[in-house]
Amino acid sequence: MADRRRVADRLPTFPWDRLAPHKATAEAHPDGAVDLSVGTPVDSVPERVREALAAASDSPGYPATYGTPQLRAAAADWLGRCHGVSVDPAAVLPSLGSKEFVAWLPTLLGLGEGDTVVHPELAYPTYDVGIRMSGAAPVASDGLTALGPAPVRLVWVNSPANPTGRVLGVEHLRKVVAWARERGAVVASDECYIGLGWEGGDPVSVLHPDVCGGSHEGLIALHSLSKRSNLAGYRAAFAAGDQALVDELLAVRKHAGMIMPGPVQAAMRAALDDDDHAREQKDRYAARRTALRGALEAAGWRITHSEAGLYLWAAHPEHDAWGSVALLAEHGVLVAPGDFYGPAGAGHVRVAFTATDERVEAAAKRLRALA
Numbered sequence: 001m002a003d004r005r006r007v008a009d010r011l012p013t014f015p016w017d018r019l020a021p022h023k024a025t026a027e028a029h030p031d032g033a034v035d036l037s038v039g040t041p042v043d044s045v046p047e048r049v050r051e052a053l054a055a056a057s058d059s060p061g062y063p064a065t066y067g068t069p070q071l072r073a074a075a076a077d078w079l080g081r082c083h084g085v086s087v088d089p090a091a092v093l094p095s096l097g098s099k100e101f102v103a104w105l106p107t108l109l110g111l112g113e114g115d116t117v118v119h120p121e122l123a124y125p126t127y128d129v130g131i132r133m134s135g136a137a138p139v140a141s142d143g144l145t146a147l148g149p150a151p152v153r154l155v156w157v158n159s160p161a162n163p164t165g166r167v168l169g170v171e172h173l174r175k176v177v178a179w180a181r182e183r184g185a186v187v188a189s190d191e192c193y194i195g196l197g198w199e200g201g202d203p204v205s206v207l208h209p210d211v212c213g214g215s216h217e218g219l220i221a222l223h224s225l226s227k228r229s230n231l232a233g234y235r236a237a238f239a240a241g242d243q244a245l246v247d248e249l250l251a252v253r254k255h256a257g258m259i260m261p262g263p264v265q266a267a268m269r270a271a272l273d274d275d276d277h278a279r280e281q282k283d284r285y286a287a288r289r290t291a292l293r294g295a296l297e298a299a300g301w302r303i304t305h306s307e308a309g310l311y312l313w314a315a316h317p318e319h320d321a322w323g324s325v326a327l328l329a330e331h332g333v334l335v336a337p338g339d340f341y342g343p344a345g346a347g348h349v350r351v352a353f354t355a356t357d358e359r360v361e362a363a364a365k366r367l368r369a370l371a
């Protein structure tokens with residue numbers, strides 16, 4: 001049998017396994033572990049969203065890959081209402097959470113060997129994984145000037161960023177868009193934390209007219225309901241932007257069966273139509289962020305960036321990433337080492353504030369005892 005070129009062989013080992021011994025240490029704490037490592041939502045799914053899911057549960061037929069017109073209209077309305085972005089509902093495409101879209105985008109765009117894709121230097125690991133799945137070459141870089149001669153087909157940006165919480169300003173995004181347009185590269189902007197700005201003004205979408213000059217050509221923005229509406233378990237997200245790109249991706253996704261379940265489409269529409277629950281959720285995160293930030297700073301960690309999103313990017317003057325992980329685990333607090341997101345993160349840890357109020361208070365108390 002001829003050798004297969006296994007996709008799995010092109011991918012990195014799953015980094016979270018390396019955290020297991022520290023997880024065991026944290027779990028041995030007499031008052032239980034506080035897990036601030038993964039960043040999964042813990043608060044309830046809003047009542048109206050659950051009701052919409054239940055009301056749509058008698059759903060025997062195949063849903064449309066494109067989503068219902070009502071879902072696409074709700075996404076377009078939300079972008080306009082909350083982010084000053086005007087898109088035609090026809091230029092909206094549902095996805096099964098944004099992770100699958102990140103992982104498959106290079107492949108669905110037809111990229112492969114000989115193509116280069118740029119992603120941020122410190123980044124959510126799935127950009128790199130998706131690029132490798134396609135066979136293209138990943139380049140981790142925050143600057144676009146020092147890239148080699150290979151043609152760049154796709155540029156990922158992520159603002160607010162995971163893991164650093166950094167927000168890219170209008171000028172920065174404008175430059176990325178101009179650079180990519182000059183070279184015919186697509187800009188994919190992962191905006192899954194866009195509603196969670198804490199300091200320095202509201203994060204702006206790549207589709208905002210101040211950034212893109214009113215044309216969405218070559219641009220695709222990703223939005224997720226996982227964090228805004230506690231829907232990580234529903235797998236509810238969408239992409240929007242350049243109509244030609246949306247049409248192209250829809251054509252492939254239809255063939256590939258990348259279809260959001262009908263009841264989830266109904267639930268996602270209900271979530272997009274309501275801003276009250278998102279405001280309440282944001283207030284919960286704001287209080288947790290303040291408590292953890294104060295406690296980490298009192299215990300000697302310095303917070304950089306972190307002006308938006310769900311994480312504090314923290315460095316200790318005496319400990320590298322793994323030293324901080326070990327020290328915090330001994331006190332029952334589990335965090336993620338910064339090098340999970342790129343070598344430049346080796347001095348930092350990422351501290352998620354997606355734990356319950358009770359667990360956040362327990363972590364803050366333990367951190368204060370370290371001060």
Ligand SMILES: Cc1ncc(COP(=O)(O)O)c(C=O)c1O
Binds near residue numbers: 098124161
């Ligand atoms: C930057 C970034 N993009 C995408 C995702 C995926 O989110 P989801 O698949 O839940 O929409 C995450 C999840 O944490 C993330 O941090």
